[in-house]
Amino acid sequence: MKTRLASTAMPVLTFLCACLPAMPAGAEALPKWELGLGAAGISLPSYRGSDVQRSEVLPAPYVVYRGERLQADRGGVRAELLRNDLFELNVSANLSLYRTTNDDPARRGMESLRPVAELGPTADFSLWRSADGRADLDFRVPLRAGFTIESSPRHVGWLLAPNLRLRLHDLGGMPGLGLSLQGGPQFADRRWHDYTYGVRPSEATAARPAYAASGGYSGMQVTGTLSRRFGDFWTGAFVRVDSLNGAVFRDSPLVRQNQGVTAGLAVIWVFGKSSTLVNAEE
Incomplete structure (x- = not known):
């Protein structure tokens, strides 16, 4: 089993972990740790179904650690206990950046929505x-509890x-260029839906x-991400x-539109790295 705890202290770090995941590649000699800093937009x-779009620019810390058992990268922090070539079980975390204020027209006079931290097990089946090792297809089943x-x-x-x-690595023969496509349905219990779409x-x-x-x-939710490493610089973008x-809450008066788009871009400068090299995947 692998334990994965993505940072929830900084929203932009979750943006990097959740939306710009590490790309697969064959094992190679890489620095044991790397540090960087940049910006993300x-x-x-405001929430799924909202007709209010907002934009933010945030600082983007970059931390990578490639230990024998403990690892930290764009995919989060992981302590590996058990894993095989076909199946992986881990505990994963995520942070929803959706939030509202009293100025949101649909929710004016209602309690503001807070960002939600998600934590729970994920079963990952390698198909x-x-x-x-430069391409792989997985079927993933995350089950998460949400906390404001x-x-x-x-x-x-x-x-x-x-x-x-x-996930594809070195796309089009371009070293360091990675593409990830991910999508599927979502299901939630009454409390989850009522938190966002219920009206007392x-x-x-x-x-x-x-x-x-x-x-x-x-x-449904579909996400595409693209990233590339240029020497000491890393850049990535995503569209979701x-x-x-067909959602069970579609008739809520808080649902203003059926479709929504989220997009982001980050640029990182890697300013420090270990002189010790280890065999690991980029």
């Missing part, structure tokens, strides 16, 4: 890997997000009737598309 809706990021965190339910993930009677208005969400299908067609 992200544009995203295919190329002979040179605030002084008194609240448990807001459970999310199940099975997905297929295709005390919050109801003539244009926003009371609404109690139910558990079930939450829509959400579709709420």
Whole structure:
């Protein structure tokens, strides 16, 4: 089993870990650790189904550690206990950057949404890997509990997000260029949906009737990422598309549109690295 704990202290670090994952490649001699710093820009809706788009520019720390058992990279922090070529079980973490304020038209007068930290097990099934290790296809099944990021965190339910993930390295014969495509349906319980889409009677208005969400299908999500290393510089970009067609909460007055797009770009300068080399994957 592998334990993976992605940082939730800085939203941009989760942006790098979740949206710009490490790309597969054959083992090679790499520095045991690397440190870097840069900037990241992200544009995203206030929440899935919102018609309010916001943009932010954030500092982007870059930390890589390639230990024998402990590893830290763009995929998070991992302590490997057991793993084989066909199956991997780990504990993974994620951080949703969706949030609202009282100025959001759909939620005016309602409690603001807080970012949500997600933590839980992930089963990863290897479906295919190329002979040179530069391409692989996985089926991943993460199950996560959600907790609000605030002084008194609240448990807001459970999310199940099975997905297929295709990763390509040295794309088009260009060293260091990586592409990742990932997508699948999402499912969540009543509490998860009600946190974002529920409207209490005390919050109801003539244009926003009371609404109690139910558990079930939450829509589809597809993400594409592209990254490349140029010497001491690393850059990456991603685009994520959400579709709420058929979602059980589609009738909520807080759902203003069926589709939403999130996109981001990060540029990192790697200013420090270990002189000790270890065999590892980039």
